[in-house]
Amino acid sequence: MDWDDKVKNRDSAWLSEEPLPSWADEAKLDEQIESCLAEVDRYAALRRLVRQWFRDGLDEGEVLGVFTRFRQQLRDKGRETEEDDVDTIVDCLIGWCAPYAVLRRENAAGQDRQR
Numbered sequence: 001m002d003w004d005d006k007v008k009n010r011d012s013a014w015l016s017e018e019p020l021p022s023w024a025d026e027a028k029l030d031e032q033i034e035s036c037l038a039e040v041d042r043y044a045a046l047r048r049l050v051r052q053w054f055r056d057g058l059d060e061g062e063v064l065g066v067f068t069r070f071r072q073q074l075r076d077k078g079r080e081t082e083e084d085d086v087d088t089i090v091d092c093l094i095g096w097c098a099p100y101a102v103l104r105r106e107n108a109a110g111q112d113r114q115r
Helices: 003-009 026-038 043-056 062-076 079-094
Strands: none
Touching: 026 043, 026 062, 026 079, 043 062, 043 079, 062 079
16 A cells, blocks of 8 residues: 555545635646745745645645645656655645644644744
8 A cells, every 4th residue: 555545545534635626727836836846945835835825715635636646746757856845745734744734724824833
């Protein structure tokens, strides 16, 4: 069972991937992720992006769906380092991280602590 299967089959998982709303531009979201991956501190840039998307109206399931799809694209292209960075953000969305690192829509305006 690979990581994706574990996420989908985890009994205690509260979050599932959701399709994007009609107003969301998938290509633009992908460009924003790529821009974050070009930053020196990719982790902080991706966290800021997720919080911005929450403020823009996306919910956790929609953001999870974007990152899961994008992670597969990175995997298909052999971009393992970037895939690991995206995995870290997925972990923060799902809650497989330190409590202070969890990404939730209701905390979108809050400040991140550094890992």
